Amino acid sequence: MDRVGLAVFAEEVIQGLSTEPKRLSSKWFYDEVGDDLFVQIMKLPEYYLTDCEFQIFEQQRQNIIEGFDMSGKDFDLYELGAGDGTKTLELLKGLRNVEFTYKPIDISIHAINNLERRVSREMPNIQVEGIQGEYFDVLAELDSLKPKVILFMGSNIGNLMDSQANDFLKRLSRVMNPGDKLLLGVDLKKPSAIVLPAYNDAAGITAKFNLNLLTRINLEFDANFDLHRFRHAPEYDEERGWALSYIESLVDQEVHVKALSKRYSFKKGEKIFMEVSRKYDDDTISAITQNTSLDIVSKFYDQQKYFCDVLFEKQ
Template identity: 35%
Template sequence: METIQVGSEQIESSRFRWITFSSPEAVVDDGQDVIQGLSQTQKTLPCRYFYDDRGSELFEQITDLPEYYPTRTEQAILEKYAVEIAQLTGGCELVELGSGSSRKTRLLLEAYNQLNHQLHYCPIDVSAGILKATAIALLRQYPRLKLSGLAGTYQQALAQLPPTELENRMLIFLGSTLGNLNDEECNTFLTQIQQALQPGEFFLLGVDLQKAIAVIEAAYNDAQGVTAEFNLNILRHLNHRFQGNFALDQFAHHAFYNPVEHQIEMHLRSLKRQTVVLKTLDYQVVLDTGETIRTEISRKFHLPTLIDSLKTHALQPLHIWTDPQGWFGLLLCQRQCTSGECP
């Protein structure tokens, strides 16, 4: 039996593949999106820059905070319905976008395992450290599992998904990460999902729903300050990546609900007038006292509007599960034929 070394483990080589999108990465990862964001009137940063190793670690801590309801609410839904999902889809390859620690996906893997479906899992994440550590843990835990780890962005992975060995596939997007995309980005993303799936294949989507503002705002302003540290980590990551000189103690975390856009906005407020240099980008930016950089939006969804939008992308919701309070939604959609696609 041929084996390969994965971390400190010897794994059968047929069970593990590691794919990095090195050349397209050079195109999308040249920092132009940083320059573009910081050059706008309302300065912004792409939220994927939160996630270096430290950012992924901080995000994991956030998911355990008492105020942060999304993870445990979605997890409770999956605990209840994972087996039903596996029964509805039958055996299929699970492809997860922004998989992180795959904590909730383990419930799905358990369900597919329990039903004796083949276990093929393809986690995709821009944060390569957590992706690899999770891959090793899962391969150890499930001896029947075949895993392909894809280190890169959603766009790169969706455009170049390796062919599946199984008949069917389910794309998975949990944690309401869809809420980090504005309307236009969301439309582009759903078009990519539509194009990546064959008619009959599945899309499992977890979304945070509109609810009392106090509940939402507390989740992004935790008492222990972990979210604030996570927010500031984006600057540390940029310093490291582009030889920047952001002084982290000269920025303050600010998160609030925007009721017009139905979204949480996370900002970093400049505590003084300052000039920041990103050396390898040959770029500098001036921030006034009190000026903010918006680092993340987290949209809170209205289910009927979201369903309409999914349907316009040929993604028909088959089942929608929520928690008893109606705080979070999990939607199992099936890719429909569009005209001319099917006989």
């Protein structure tokens, strides 16, 4: 990570661990180990989200691409938080004879490098220009007049609380021009028996993924989090549709973050809030898109109706 990124990470660690209840932002999950663990999560039988969205692209690719309405136009295809791009490549199969540049944005340089290599190898005719950065920062600089399609998949939007998601979509809409499209993947509300295992798999990969953030703080800031003294503790509030990831302290303890000259005490049972993964319905989709100037063009569902990709057009 560069110095600026590290300084922001340090500031967020200090802020997050000094507040009550303690919190750490999920955007720091994705170092090289975190990226690899997330790829493993996407292949878990319990993590239905990836399979559902993949199925949508596999079965409805042509309808989605027709909805982009970019035929004959030279356009930019942005993707926010692209990750490993497996699903995107499935969608790109439908854009083989179209003029466009694929511009994935990701905070993880490892993810961007891998994705660029993968696209060049598997789809050499596609022009790809990866951008490493925070999507909020990259978005602020997007003032191209070229037609745009923006992909924001995997229900990544659900990692924001509704009011933040609404602010995010307002900002996004401001960098879009009339006719530009947004394809937004959202996970839908469903019973706890389906949702909770997706965040608490039997093989313990999601637990490793969450706890890896403590390892990352140990490595980057010379801290002494003992991973045996914390556990991954996810919850699902079925009524509100919030899957919440926490790390819980198993004992009373103090952690020293040497490079930041900070000490933090944890009580037995105290939780660090890591991430929300919002599950949506029509009302919550309307709530996060109100006053954004984004109109729904179509909704694409998987066969079980677990997941939805919503296509919006900027007015």
